[in-house]
Amino acid sequence: MKKLSTVLFLALTFVGANLFAQTLEKCGTMHNHAELQKKNPSLASKRQSVEQIAQEWLKNNSTKKMTVATIPVVFHVVYNPSIPAQNVPDSIIYSQLQVLNDDYRRTNADTVNTRPEFDSLATDVQIEFCLANVDPNGNFTTGINRVTTTANDFSFSPFNNAVKKTASGGVDPWPATDYLNIWVCDMYMGGSPFVLGYAQFPGDDPATDGVVLTYQHTGYRPWDAAASPANLGRTASHEVGHYFGLRHIWGDGDCDSTDYVTDTPNAVEASQQICTLTNNTCDDAIAEPYWNGWDPFDMLENYMDYSTDACMNMFTHGQKARMWSFLNTDRVSLLTSTKCDGPTFINEILPTSSLVVYPNPASNGITLEWPGEFKFERLEVVNLVGKTLINENVLSAYAKYTVNTSELTNGVYFVKLVNGNNVTVKKIVIQK
């Protein structure tokens, strides 16, 4: 609490001053949580009950074999038209989704950087993320909801959730039972980073549920020196960890504070945007029977620390179990959400029903046929996260076209026929 009041005092007193760079709190989740509890005192007991239910689930399901969960995501890009940079391009959103998928499936390229002593503790969390293709009204969506605002920034959103409310210049969430809502907006304060993101824990108010990212640190942007060292999209990996119930690995206190996970070594405080791998701030050998006399270094590789994006590369088995305990209790509705399974057409000149695609599932080639009066310029095949993998010119005289899919791996894709702004989309499956 001392830390919170210090930050708040500085924030309120020195708006515009350059002090924020020094008082940067990478993550505003605990500030936001404290504010929510202050406004709603009954939240503390509700959170406690959600925690208990999740822990009980974990006790009874510790050996349960997990399948892969796919979580529908909507990105709300909230921007002021007079500040075009706030309206981040689709490519940044796609790269953010890719980072989340890599980090939560441990397919990230930098797993080799996990120190050998932590290697056996690191794991594939078996959670994936897809861009929603059905909006709350049942209509097609790209999963990217662009909303204009008159606000210049949302620097106080960690304290008032302004970006999550249409009434305060942001946008209301889509139902939290079906979507992971991620707002992307400007949370810089006086032109400097203040918090890079914040999340809401399971069990809090559904009207403000989700994750908020400051746009300057959204997506994979290794070229962006100004966003360094938080420029590799891992603010989102950290915040989504909170969304699934994870705490900071130092337990937001001293060496005695817990993150409710045994296989993350204790740390006395956050590693503030550093990667000093010799840090060992607590003696785990004596304090924690789990380590059996070993005193490991602080785990700066963990996404739930405050280390640099380049330093982070792992979740532990204990963190995975904790996330799944919430995913099977308070957040269980996400497991059956169909918001990535909808019809994929956008209503244009050619009705999707008139586009015939065969064979489907396909292996090395797929043929499209459509009535000759409809003309197209281009054919694209995109994957579930919206990345274009095939892009070919289609002569407009053609009413039949075969595309070579031999380079595609097994999975679900969308084939798009494009003519100017008119697009017809069909879902295809590659199975070899």
Ligand SMILES: [Zn+2]
């Ligand atoms: Zn955090």
